[in-house]
Amino acid sequence: MDNLPQGDLLQAALRRGRPKLPSYTVAVVESFDAPSNMRRVVLSLPQGSGFDYLPGQAVVMMIPTGEGEFGRRDYTIRTMDRQAGTISVDILKHGETPGPRWALSARPGDRIDIRGPRGRTVFQKDADWHLFTGDETCIPAIAHIAETMPSDAKAFIFLEVEGSDYEVPLESAADLEVRWLHRRGEPAGPSNLMASAIADFSLPAGRGQAYLIGETSNVRRQRHDLIARGLTREQILSEGYWRPGRIGGHDHVDD
Numbered sequence: 002m003d004n005l006p007q008g009d010l011l012q013a014a015l016r017r018g019r020p021k022l023p024s025y026t027v028a029v030v031e032s033f034d035a036p037s038n039m040r041r042v043v044l045s046l047p048q049g050s051g052f053d054y055l056p057g058q059a060v061v062m063m064i065p066t067g068e069g070e071f072g073r074r075d076y077t078i079r080t081m082d083r084q085a086g087t088i089s090v091d092i093l094k095h096g097e098t099p100g101p102r103w104a105l106s107a108r109p110g111d112r113i114d115i116r117g118p119r120g121r122t123v124f125q126k127d128a129d130w131h132l133f134t135g136d137e138t139c140i141p142a143i144a145h146i147a148e149t150m151p152s153d154a155k156a157f158i159f160l161e162v163e164g165s166d167y168e169v170p171l172e173s174a175a176d177l178e179v180r181w182l183h184r185r186g187e188p189a190g191p192s193n194l195m196a197s198a199i200a201d202f203s204l205p206a207g208r209g210q211a212y213l214i215g216e217t218s219n220v221r222r223q224r225h226d227l228i229a230r231g232l233t234r235e236q237i238l239s240e241g242y243w244r245p246g247r248i249g250g251h252d253h254v255d256d
C-alpha cells in the first residue's frame with residue numbers, strides 16, 4: 002500500500018472510511034476579489050506540515066462568528082502551491098454572514114485554525130464520462146477537478162450562476178462540455194433550474210460518474226432523477242454544500 006502514489010493513497014484512505022481530520026493553524030498571506038463574486042484567501046501552512054489533498058476536497062475552517070466564538074465552515078481547496086507551502090480558498094460573498102465577513106476582513110498575518118482535507122467528491126478515473134453540477138459554491142471544486150483531469154476524460158459540466166458576468170473560464174486538458182445556467186435575479190437556492198437542465202441531459206453511452214454538489218434540495222432532485230434513469234448509487238457522488246436556514250456544515254445526500 003505504501004508504494005502507491007500519493008493520490009492513490011488518499012483515494013484508498015477515503016474508501017476505508019471517514020478519516021480523522023488533522024488540524025493546522027494557518028496564516029493569511031493575502032486576500033483579493035476573484036471572479037464569480039468570490040473573495041480568494043491565500044493561507045500559509047505550517048512548515049513541514051505534510052498537508053496533501055485531492056482536487057475537490059475541502060478544509061473545515063474555524064471562522065469567527067462574533068464575541069470570541071467560532072463556527073465551522075467548509076471551503077474547497079482551490080489551489081495549492083507546494084513550493085510556497087500555501088493553499089487558497091474562494092469564499093462566495095453571498096451575504097452578511099461569518100464566512101464572507103471573515104474573508105473580506107482577512108489581513109496578512111491573521112491566523113485561523115483549519116481541519117482537513119475532507120470530502121469524497123473527487124475524480125473517479127474508471128468512468129467513461131463524468132457529469133458535474135453545482136452553483137457558485139461548487140466552482141472551486143469543479144474548476145480544480147477539471148484542471149487536473151486527464152486528457153482522455155470526457156466531462157459535462159453544468160454550473161448555475163447569477164448571469165453571464167459571473168461565468169469563469171474552466172481550464173482543462175480533458176474534453177469539456179460546459180453549460181452555464183443563469184438565475185437572472187432569482188435568489189440562489191431551491192429551484193427548478195438545474196433539475197430541468199439535468200432532466201434534459203441525455204445520458205451518454207458507457208459508464209458514467211455524476212458529481213452533484215450545491216444546495217441540498219437541488220442536489221437531491223438531480224440524484225433521484227439520475228437514479229430513476231438507471232445510474233446506480235455508486236455512480237453518483239452527491240453532497241449538500243448549503244441550504245437556506247442551515248448554519249455551516251454539510252448534508253449527506255445518499256437516499
Ligand SMILES: Cc1cc2nc3c(=O)[nH]c(=O)nc-3n(C[C@H](O)[C@H](O)[C@H](O)COP(=O)(O)OP(=O)(O)OC[C@H]3O[C@@H](n4cnc5c(N)ncnc54)[C@H](O)[C@@H]3O)c2cc1C
Nearest residue numbers: 075076077093098099100138242243245246247248249251
Ligand atoms: C465540502 C464543501 C465545500 C464547500 N466549498 C465552498 C467554497 O469553496 N466556496 C464557498 O463559497 N462555499 C463553499 N461551501 C459552502 C459553504 O460552506 C456554505 O455556504 C456556508 O454556509 C457558508 O458560511 P456562511 O458563514 O457564509 O453562512 P452560514 O452562517 O453558514 O449560513 C447563514 C445562512 O446563509 C445562507 N447561505 C449559506 N450559504 C449560502 C449560499 N451559498 N448562497 C446563498 N445563501 C447561503 C443560508 O440561509 C444560511 O442559513 C462548501 C460547502 C461544503 C460542504
